[in-house]
Amino acid sequence: MNYVLGIDGGGSKTLCILMDENREIRGRGYGGCSNYHLVGEQKAFLAMETALEKATENLNKIEIKALGIGLAGVSRPQDFQVIQNWVKELQSSEKLPIKWSLLSGNIVISHDALIALVGGAAKAIGILVNAGTGSIIFGRNKRGEVKRVGGWGHLLGDEGSAYTIAIRGMKAALKGFDGSGEKTLLSAYFQQHLSLASLEDLVKTIYQKEWGVSEIASLAPLIDQVAVAGDLAAQKILEQTVNELVEGTKIVKKTLFSESEIIEIVTSGSVWQSQYPIRARFQALLEQHSPQIRVIQPRHEPAYGAALLALQTFNPLA
Amino acid sequence: MNYVLGIDGGGSKTLCILMDENREIRGRGYGGCSNYHLVGEQKAFLAMETALEKATENLNKIEIKALGIGLAGVSRPQDFQVIQNWVKELQSSEKLPIKWSLLSGNIVISHDALIALVGGAAKAIGILVNAGTGSIIFGRNKRGEVKRVGGWGHLLGDEGSAYTIAIRGMKAALKGFDGSGEKTLLSAYFQQHLSLASLEDLVKTIYQKEWGVSEIASLAPLIDQVAVAGDLAAQKILEQTVNELVEGTKIVKKTLFSESEIIEIVTSGSVWQSQYPIRARFQALLEQHSPQIRVIQPRHEPAYGAALLALQTFNPLA
Numbered sequence: 001m002n003y004v005l006g007i008d009g010g011g012s013k014t015l016c017i018l019m020d021e022n023r024e025i026r027g028r029g030y031g032g033c034s035n036y037h038l039v040g041e042q043k044a045f046l047a048m049e050t051a052l053e054k055a056t057e058n059l060n061k062i063e064i065k066a067l068g069i070g071l072a073g074v075s076r077p078q079d080f081q082v083i084q085n086w087v088k089e090l091q092s093s094e095k096l097p098i099k100w101s102l103l104s105g106n107i108v109i110s111h112d113a114l115i116a117l118v119g120g121a122a123k124a125i126g127i128l129v130n131a132g133t134g135s136i137i138f139g140r141n142k143r144g145e146v147k148r149v150g151g152w153g154h155l156l157g158d159e160g161s162a163y164t165i166a167i168r169g170m171k172a173a174l175k176g177f178d179g180s181g182e183k184t185l186l187s188a189y190f191q192q193h194l195s196l197a198s199l200e201d202l203v204k205t206i207y208q209k210e211w212g213v214s215e216i217a218s219l220a221p222l223i224d225q226v227a228v229a230g231d232l233a234a235q236k237i238l239e240q241t242v243n244e245l246v247e248g249t250k251i252v253k254k255t256l257f258s259e260s261e262i263i264e265i266v267t268s269g270s271v272w273q274s275q276y277p278i279r280a281r282f283q284a285l286l287e288q289h290s291p292q293i294r295v296i297q298p299r300h301e302p303a304y305g306a307a308l309l310a311l312q313t314f315n316p317l318a
Numbered sequence: 319m320n321y322v323l324g325i326d327g328g329g330s331k332t333l334c335i336l337m338d339e340n341r342e343i344r345g346r347g348y349g350g351c352s353n354y355h356l357v358g359e360q361k362a363f364l365a366m367e368t369a370l371e372k373a374t375e376n377l378n379k380i381e382i383k384a385l386g387i388g389l390a391g392v393s394r395p396q397d398f399q400v401i402q403n404w405v406k407e408l409q410s411s412e413k414l415p416i417k418w419s420l421l422s423g424n425i426v427i428s429h430d431a432l433i434a435l436v437g438g439a440a441k442a443i444g445i446l447v448n449a450g451t452g453s454i455i456f457g458r459n460k461r462g463e464v465k466r467v468g469g470w471g472h473l474l475g476d477e478g479s480a481y482t483i484a485i486r487g488m489k490a491a492l493k494g495f496d497g498s499g500e501k502t503l504l505s506a507y508f509q510q511h512l513s514l515a516s517l518e519d520l521v522k523t524i525y526q527k528e529w530g531v532s533e534i535a536s537l538a539p540l541i542d543q544v545a546v547a548g549d550l551a552a553q554k555i556l557e558q559t560v561n562e563l564v565e566g567t568k569i570v571k572k573t574l575f576s577e578s579e580i581i582e583i584v585t586s587g588s589v590w591q592s593q594y595p596i597r598a599r600f601q602a603l604l605e606q607h608s609p610q611i612r613v614i615q616p617r618h619e620p621a622y623g624a625a626l627l628a629l630q631t632f633n634p635l636a
Contacts, residue, residue: 152489155534
């Protein structure tokens with residue numbers, strides 16, 4: 001039996017999946033953050049090694065024939081060089097109860113959007129529409145061509161993300177408060193939710209407590225709640241989110257696919273969990289644009305996608 | 319002769335002006351940052367003391383009859399308490415060659431927008447439209463009523479600010495680049511200006527070098543330059559800026575002033591220095607809205623306004 005490893009290295013955790021050639025998962029293991037831009041090379045490597053160790057523990061010396069790694073924040077040649085060095089180190093690690101038998105063609109290093117697409121679609125073709133704390137729209141066609149829209153981070157353009165929804169919600173609340181925008185329930189909801197004496201104190205809460213991107217993004221469900229309660233300003237924000245995700249998806253589709261192809265659109269991320277019908281609106285607008293589109297939930301997680309990419313190196317995917 | 323002190327305490331420097339009862343400036347002195355949220359209480363106090371010391375050096379023991387202080391980031395009751403304690407400490411400071419003769423009614427502590435308005439208009443009536451790194455629109459009428467629009471900081475709504483212009487410029491550049499927005503010269507300009515191999519590296523430059531608000535704001539002149547070169551996307555950003563500043567000003571005007579009153583609008587901040595006719599467009603749109611409006615350059619600096627507020631405590635302004 002041939003085995004491969006798939007690794008999803010993110011900012012908060014690292015997941016490693018051990019998969020056999022029949023796509024059966026034979027082991028799973030977690031490690032900490034493996035984004036070395038955030039925690040430094042040593043810690044990041046250790047997180048990855050730990051994930052591998054846990055995914056392969058209690059196994060006899062099985063033979064690993066391929067390795068797929070997807071990492072957030074990996075795009076420059078320098079980044080790939082770092083990861084390639086890690087792969088060498090992993091191959092000589094004494095902590096791992098595995099036997100390596102990798103050719104250079106059996107090592108796939110990619111960014112996090114590709115493994116999320118491949119895991120979500122269970123193949124390396126389609127469009128990923130990720131709308132979580134951040135957002136990105138990423139597609140790949142059967143010729144291997146790729147196209148990306150957005151994903152420029154919270155400051156430069158994560159349209160569709162929970163962060164952007166939260167920021168727009170707070171802006172709308174303050175505009176309702178100072179009279180430069182329409183009156184909105186958001187003002188009262190933010191004041192209450194954050195226990196503010198006055199909405200003006202929102203500024204102090206956000207800046208002086210030095211809220212990070214994920215703390216701010218965590219306020220997005222409040223806008224959802226207010227939209228469902230019938231508030232127009234909140235609904236407008238979520239409709240704008242839907243439109244931005246739809247427009248981005250159309251561009252990726254047009255760049256990579258023909259009119260007649262059936263295309264799967266994988267939706268991933270917390271924004272799709274809203275009470276407000278973001279997903280239904282997204283689907284309706286896209287189907288109206290092109291009846292060949294199928295909006296689907298992710299079939300598998302990104303680490304599974306990384307393992308599929310590894311498998312593909314000696315066993316081309318259908 | 320009666321003397322007063324006016325202090326403008328900001329995030330980068332503190333300016334103190336010594337003024338006599340005829341509004342003549344008799345001394346000026348600078349200190350460092352006196353925003354204690356940024357540098358702590360001790361350093362902030364020292365910056366203020368230094369500014370006073372320099373403004374009053376080489377003088378015989380003159381008598382200070384009133385004190386006006388305008389500070390960025392001062393709004394909560396706790397903040398005012400801190401500053402009141404400082405005023406007490408200043409009165410017993412042995413470094414200062416002055417005699418204090420202050421009643422509590424001769425001490426004015428306010429935020430930075432009020433002193434900028436009073437300095438700019440040379441009276442405590444009118445509307446300040448500040449568009450620098452940040453932005454705020456602030457008005458005061460003859461009854462002493464005030465109204466503020468915006469000024470919620472870079473994350474929550476500094477429409478009209480250099481920061482917002484720069485962020486929108488970078489977003490437009492990236493959207494032009496990934497095809498989700500119109501093609502724009504901004505893409506090439508940012509790439510060249512920041513010496514990027516590819517525009518995608520903009521993300522790394524901004525996030526990994528941890529650019530702060532003022533570094534980002536310092537990119538606004540690039541959008542100005544591209545707009546003047548005829549680029550539609552850049553022009554759209556600056557027109558949006560003008561519109562936001564106009565709308566905010568209208569709200570403040572409507573809240574505080576009657577239709578027939580002649581109102582002075584003081585424009586302050588770097589955004590007004592653009593090559594693109596931001597100021598002329600702003601003026602035209604407002605005059606079209608109300609012929610009673612006069613858009614003016616600041617007559618004096620904010621510290622001068624702080625001194626006028628001090629003077630006003632025993633010598634009401636016209």
